[in-house]
Amino acid sequence: MTLYILRTLVKMVVTLFVIVTLVFFATRLSGSPLDTFLGEGLTPEDREAMIRYFGLEGSIWQQYVSYLRGLLEGNFGLSFLERRPVAQIVAERIGPSLQLLGSSLVLTICVAVPLGVIAALNRSSWVGSAVMALAFVGYAVPNFVIATFMVLLFAFTLNWLPVVGNGTALHFIMPTIAMSGVLIAALTRFTRNAMLDVLGQDFMRTARAKGLPETVVILKHGLRNAGVTVLSVLGLQIAGMAAAGNVVVEAIFSWPGIGELLVKAAIVRDYPVLQFGVITVSCAVVVINAVTDILYAVADPRIRMAKG
Amino acid sequence: MIEAPVLSVKSLSVAFGAHEAVHDLSFDIHAGETLALVGESGSGKSATALAVLRLIEREGGRITAGQIRLGRDAPVDLAALSDRQMQVYRGNRISMIFQEPMTSLNPVMRIGEQLAEVLRRHQGLSRAEAMRAAGQALDQVRIPDPARRLRQYPHELSGGLRQRVMIAIALACRPDVLIADEPTTALDVTTQAEVLRLLKALQTELGMAVLFITHDMGVVAEVADRALVLRHGKTEEVATVAQLFEAPRSRYARDLMAATPRLGTAPLRAPVAQAEPVLTVEGLSKGFALGGGLFQPKTVTQAVDDVSFEIRPGETLGLVGESGCGKSTLSRALMRLIEPDAGRVRLAGRDITQLDAAALRQARADIQMVFQDPFASLNPRMKIADLVTEPAHLHSGIIGEARRALAEDLLERVTLSRGDADRYAHQFSGGQRQRLCIARALSVSPKVIVADEAVSALDVSTAARITALMQTLQEEMRIAFLFISHDIAVVERVSHRIAVMYQGRIVETGPVGEVLHDPKHPYTQKLLSAVPAAVPGARPVSTARMPLSEPAE
Numbered sequence: 001m002t003l004y005i006l007r008t009l010v011k012m013v014v015t016l017f018v019i020v021t022l023v024f025f026a027t028r029l030s031g032s033p034l035d036t037f038l039g040e041g042l043t044p045e046d047r048e049a050m051i052r053y054f055g056l057e058g059s060i061w062q063q064y065v066s067y068l069r070g071l072l073e074g075n076f077g078l079s080f081l082e083r084r085p086v087a088q089i090v091a092e093r094i095g096p097s098l099q100l101l102g103s104s105l106v107l108t109i110c111v112a113v114p115l116g117v118i119a120a121l122n123r124s125s126w127v128g129s130a131v132m133a134l135a136f137v138g139y140a141v142p143n144f145v146i147a148t149f150m151v152l153l154f155a156f157t158l159n160w161l162p163v164v165g166n167g168t169a170l171h172f173i174m175p176t177i178a179m180s181g182v183l184i185a186a187l188t189r190f191t192r193n194a195m196l197d198v199l200g201q202d203f204m205r206t207a208r209a210k211g212l213p214e215t216v217v218i219l220k221h222g223l224r225n226a227g228v229t230v231l232s233v234l235g236l237q238i239a240g241m242a243a244a245g246n247v248v249v250e251a252i253f254s255w256p257g258i259g260e261l262l263v264k265a266a267i268v269r270d271y272p273v274l275q276f277g278v279i280t281v282s283c284a285v286v287v288i289n290a291v292t293d294i295l296y297a298v299a300d301p302r303i304r305m306a307k308g
Numbered sequence: 309m310i311e312a313p314v315l316s317v318k319s320l321s322v323a324f325g326a327h328e329a330v331h332d333l334s335f336d337i338h339a340g341e342t343l344a345l346v347g348e349s350g351s352g353k354s355a356t357a358l359a360v361l362r363l364i365e366r367e368g369g370r371i372t373a374g375q376i377r378l379g380r381d382a383p384v385d386l387a388a389l390s391d392r393q394m395q396v397y398r399g400n401r402i403s404m405i406f407q408e409p410m411t412s413l414n415p416v417m418r419i420g421e422q423l424a425e426v427l428r429r430h431q432g433l434s435r436a437e438a439m440r441a442a443g444q445a446l447d448q449v450r451i452p453d454p455a456r457r458l459r460q461y462p463h464e465l466s467g468g469l470r471q472r473v474m475i476a477i478a479l480a481c482r483p484d485v486l487i488a489d490e491p492t493t494a495l496d497v498t499t500q501a502e503v504l505r506l507l508k509a510l511q512t513e514l515g516m517a518v519l520f521i522t523h524d525m526g527v528v529a530e531v532a533d534r535a536l537v538l539r540h541g542k543t544e545e546v547a548t549v550a551q552l553f554e555a556p557r558s559r560y561a562r563d564l565m566a567a568t569p570r571l572g573t574a575p576l577r578a579p580v581a582q583a584e585p586v587l588t589v590e591g592l593s594k595g596f597a598l599g600g601g602l603f604q605p606k607t608v609t610q611a612v613d614d615v616s617f618e619i620r621p622g623e624t625l626g627l628v629g630e631s632g633c634g635k636s637t638l639s640r641a642l643m644r645l646i647e648p649d650a651g652r653v654r655l656a657g658r659d660i661t662q663l664d665a666a667a668l669r670q671a672r673a674d675i676q677m678v679f680q681d682p683f684a685s686l687n688p689r690m691k692i693a694d695l696v697t698e699p700a701h702l703h704s705g706i707i708g709e710a711r712r713a714l715a716e717d718l719l720e721r722v723t724l725s726r727g728d729a730d731r732y733a734h735q736f737s738g739g740q741r742q743r744l745c746i747a748r749a750l751s752v753s754p755k756v757i758v759a760d761e762a763v764s765a766l767d768v769s770t771a772a773r774i775t776a777l778m779q780t781l782q783e784e785m786r787i788a789f790l791f792i793s794h795d796i797a798v799v800e801r802v803s804h805r806i807a808v809m810y811q812g813r814i815v816e817t818g819p820v821g822e823v824l825h826d827p828k829h830p831y832t833q834k835l836l837s838a839v840p841a842a843v844p845g846a847r848p849v850s851t852a853r854m855p856l857s858e859p860a861e
Contacts (some may be wrong), residue, residue: 212395
C-alpha cells in the first residue's frame, strides 16, 4: 500500500513537470511574451530594463532553466499588469474557487447518489424512467445555458438572487447549481448503472439469505460496492470541473476565483498570470486524480492487493 | 418415524411469469436427516430452494400454491409470511449456502464483518461479542488461524476456504434447516471431498436437517439419506438413497443413473494400433511473470513445466487435473495460441514451434479446439451454415454452393438436421451448441482435436451423448483427441490413455486401467480417493476433525 502511494506520487511529480514544460513553451510560441503584452513604441533601453525587470533575458532555454529554478525556489514571476508576484495574485483566488468547487461537490453527491439508487431500484417503473429522462436532459444542457437562464429568471425578472461576486450565502446558489448540473446528470446515470450491476450479484442474495432487512442489503452491501465504481468517476468529474467548469461559470457570475482570473489574464495577455494559473489548475487536477486513485485502492481491497 | 419433520413442504408450486418451474412438490425433512434434491438443469431444484427461503420473489418468481412449514412443535408457514416477518427466520432458523463461493461473499467487506452481522442481527450481540462469536464460527468450520481470517477479504481466500466461510455464516445461528444449493459444484474434487465431510460432521454436531441440491449422483450417494428426483418441475421419484441406487423405479431416474459416469465401471477401450504419433509434445514449458513494478522483482510461475506426451491417430489421451494445474495453458501453448517458452510440438510430422505466422495458419487446419462454454464460443450473429464452415472458409476459401453443402454434411455428421443451417446459435440448447462446436472443428478435417472441458458445462445425460458422438467420429475419421477435464470419471469413459497433471507437470501417464487401478503417484492416489463413488455407503464419512489439506493462502 505504501509502495502504491509512493508510486502514485512519483507519477504525479512527472506529470506536473510535463505540464509546466508544455505551458512554458506554449506561451512562448508567439515570440517573447513581453512583446505581445507591451506592443510597439518602447525605446531599446526601456525594453532592456523591462526584460531584466521581468527576468526574461537570455535564450529561450536559459529562460526555461531559470523559470524552473524559480518554480523550485517558490519564485513564480511578476504579473505584467499588476507588477506584483503572480503567486500572490493566484493565492487570493484559490479560496473562492475551492468554496465553489466544494459546494458543487456536496450538492452533486447529495443529489446524484440518492437519485441514482432510486433509479436503479425502480428501473422498470415510471420513477426510474423519469429520473433517467431528467438526467438525460441535464446532461445535454451546457452549464452556461443553465447559468444564463437562471440569471434571467432569478436575478433580472424575479430579483431574488444576486448575480455578481461571492459576498453572501445567497451568492452561492446560482453558481453552485450551474456548476453541478451536468455533473449531477452524469453521476446519477453512473450511480444507477453501478447499482444495477451490483443488484444482480450473488453476494446480494447472500445478504438477503442472512435475514438482513432490505435497506441494509441495499445501503450496506449494495451501495458500498457501487460506491467503489462511482468514486473513480467522481474523481475524474471533479478534476474536469476544477479545470473547465470553473472558467465559464466564474466568468458569468464574476466569481473572484481562478477561472475568472484566467479569462482576464488571457484577454490582456498577462502571460505570467496565465502561466501560473494554468499550472495551479493542472496541479489541482493531478492532485485530485492521485487522491482518487489512492481512495479507490483504500475502498476496494482487491485493487489494494493487486497494486501491492 | 414418530416425531414431526422440521421442514415440511406441501403441494408447492412456483412460477416465473406464465412458466411453472415447480409443480405440486411435497417433501418432509426430519432433524439430522439429509434429503437430496436431484435433477438436471431446468428441473426446478434451485427455484425450490429459493422458494423455501422466500427469495424467489427477488428473482422474479412467485409461489402460486402450497405450504412451507418450518419447525417441529409449532410450525410456521413460511409461504404465508410477509418479507419483514421472513427476515426473522432467514439466516437464523433456516439458512442457505450457494454454488458460487467466489461471488457469494461481499468483495469489499472483511470476513469478520460478514459473519458478525448475522450474529448481531439475530442474536442481538454487541459488535465485540459478535466478532468473538465469528471467530468461534470460523473455528467450527475448521478454518485455521481464525483471528487472522476475520480481518481478511474474500479475494484473499481460496475457493474451498470461501465455501467454509459461507458455511460458517449459514450455521452461525445454529439453524434447524440448512439448504445447500450445489455447494461443491464449483470446487475441485479434493476440496469437494473435504467440504462434504465438513458438512456431514457439522450436521451431526448440530442435528440440523439438510436439503442438499445437486446434479451429481456421486455426491447424492455420499451425503444423502433420501433423494427426490425432479424433472421439469415435477417429482419423478422419492426414495431412500439405497433404493434409488439399487432399484430406481422411475424410468427417468434409471436413465440418469445410467448416464452418470462411475469411476472404475466404464469398459476399457482397446488400445489403438501401433502407428507413428500424430502429435508429439517434447519438453513444453510456459511460465507467467507475476507482479513486478518499479521497486519489485518479478516472480515467475511455471504454469507448464517440461511436459512431454504423444498421441497416435485414432487415440484419445485424457488429461486430468484440478483447477490451476496448467491444463488450459498447456492446450493453448501446444497450439501456439500463446508462445511456449521452450519445447517442441510435432504435428503430423511438422515441428510447429518453428513455423512462421503464415505456415502456422496452414498447420492449424490439422489441430482444432472445442471449448468448455458452448454459449460463449459461438458467434451469435452468424448463421449456422457460415459458423460451422468458417475454419474451412479461412483455410481453403470454400464459398457458395460448396460451402453450403459442407455445412449440411457437417450438421448431419453431428446428428443435427440439414435445415439447422439457416438458424442462429441462440436457438440451440447447450448440448446442441457443443455439437455445433464439434462440427466447426471437423470442417477442416483435422487430425487432432483438443477438447478443453468440452462436456463440463453440460448435464450428465447430454454429456454422455456428446462423448458418444466424439467416439463415433473418432472411429470413422481416425481423429486423435486430447480430452482435457477435471472429471476423472468422464475421462475414463472416453480415453485410451490418461495423463495426470499437477502443478504444471505430468506426474503420471499410462493406459486407463493401469492409472486408475494401480496409481503410482501420491497425487493420483489422492485425486482418485476424493472422487465421489456413486455407490451409497462406499466411503464412510468420518465425523472426526480432519486437517485442512488445501494450501492456506
